[in-house]
Amino acid sequence: MSPDTEEQYLLRRRPASEKLVDVGFKNLAIALASMVAIVLFAILVVVFWGSLDSMGRYGWKFLVTSNWNPVDDEYGAFTAIYGTIVTSLLSLAIAVPLGVGTAVFITENIIPRRIRDVIGVMVELLAAILSVVLGLWAIFVLEPFIRPFLNWLNQAFGWLPIFSSAPMGPGMAPAILILAVMILPIITAIARDSLNQVPIKLRQAAYGVGTTRWGAILNVILPAAVSGIVGGVMLALGRAMGETMAVTMIIGNSNNFSWSLLAPGNTIAAMLANQFGEADGSQVSSLMYAAFVLIVLTLAVNVFAQWLVKRLSLKY
Template sequence: MVMRSETGQDQFTLRRRPWSERSIDGGFRLLTILLASLVAVVLLGIFLTVFNGAQEAMASFGLSFLVTSGWNPVNNQYGAFTAIYGTLVSSLLALFIAVPLGVGTAIFITENLIPRTWREVIGVMVELLAAIPSVVLGLWAIFVMEPLLRPLLNFLHQSLGWFPLFSTVPKGPGMAPAVLILVVMILPIITAISRDALNQVPQELRQGAYGVGSTRWIAIFNVILPAAISSIIGGVMLALGRAMGETMAVTMIIGNSMNFSWSLLAPGNTISAMLANQFGEADGIQVSALLYAALILMLMTFAVNILAQWIVRRFSLSYN
């Protein structure tokens, strides 16, 4: 509370808050701390559960589990390199395709390149795409996307068959259809977050760019995108984490083969798909091997989150 004295100087007086207000604030602070701590405890509990379950496989296979591709439950031979390779390749390739599409769609929506009605329709369609269950997308990939995609994949094999990534004949489910279904699944995330980030750019920056004579595209690439880049990168890394952990749709279309192949046209596997397929029937050390693979996936997603925080902080400092 501010009071003015006879001399014209401001004097500050503090109102003594009643006990009821202070107790409500203290209770809310305590509740917030407890809920935040609960999240940390649950996360730590999940990690310790998976880590303890993976102890037997870690003792038996060690780090060779990461670089061997044999997976034979009959002989108790396990190696997760095929699934690790499939997880990384499918996620990164999906990100490589989805980022230009998602950011471009966000620019298309936010920068008044089309009438407002169309912008609203496209925005609603993007949100509806994010709401489609992954199992439905998996069925669509099996019955619609993969048959339509096969002529293109055959052309790639015939034209670039000498290259290891296209060296096998496409015969159905494989890594390439899995990459494209991941693109469909992470595209709404990148588009929505990029759209919100671009909408948060102050109008003064846009007006200043146009005021010095910049064209629309110069303003977009030199002013607007750099101002929103940290939030966009955060959305991209969030989409990468989603792609690495996606299970159902990828399981239905990737082929679920533990035979290693560099080719994107051959059936493959990911850690999530391997867990979904085998955990229900696993027994003995196979359970521990699957938990070892799950631990690797957790560490990979944890590393992605740390990298995302570092990149966002780095770009935030660069443009502030």
């Protein structure tokens, strides 16, 4: 009897109870997976329905104007949208080199194992710190520490729009740095796992053809792990766009638009946290509209991440 015929015979002779367990597990898995999609769809429907009034009243103008005045019933979310995108992207630009570099530092035996283990534990502990604690640290430690540097940027490069305003405490720049601190553990942990998944034979083959350690890291190991690293980076970007408490505490929560990174600003998540508790009437609908914009932005980031990871997986 051939192996295929024997396997089919054994499958036919399986007890009915085992088949019932398999079918039940399959149905349970489908139901649980479907619950995720149902919850996401329900959130989208509720937020979209709540924002219909503002969508009809303000339309696309809501996205390109920055006047937020509940007294006159005028709302525009451009300042918050700008702050969300800029703080997320710039924090990512800071955290990605640090996170990937730390992951390489930990996984490639550049330092003794004991030191690598300590650094790995510290990265995991950093991920466990509450965002409100990081917000307090940003207010009392980070912002006073970087203020002289921000003053120098304003004096030396004040002719640039992004450094045109004098720093006066909370602002976009401290928010960018605290977001970089918050997403750093995500990037480091996922990059470390991706690098550890690279087959040892691939590393040995790279050394076997005479390449150096850094040549193997840059030309072989990182390209082999790039799809997982990019997935972690996109996950960190989604976290940065939706972060609320720490950003609310340090960004300044100003709806007055400014291109300057040294001026106070706002994000969609911070605006929702600050205003939703006391909102009424059309302000609630406008906040729902802003929340719907944030959902669309994060959804676009996740769709782009899936596409990019797939492309990189096929390429490398």
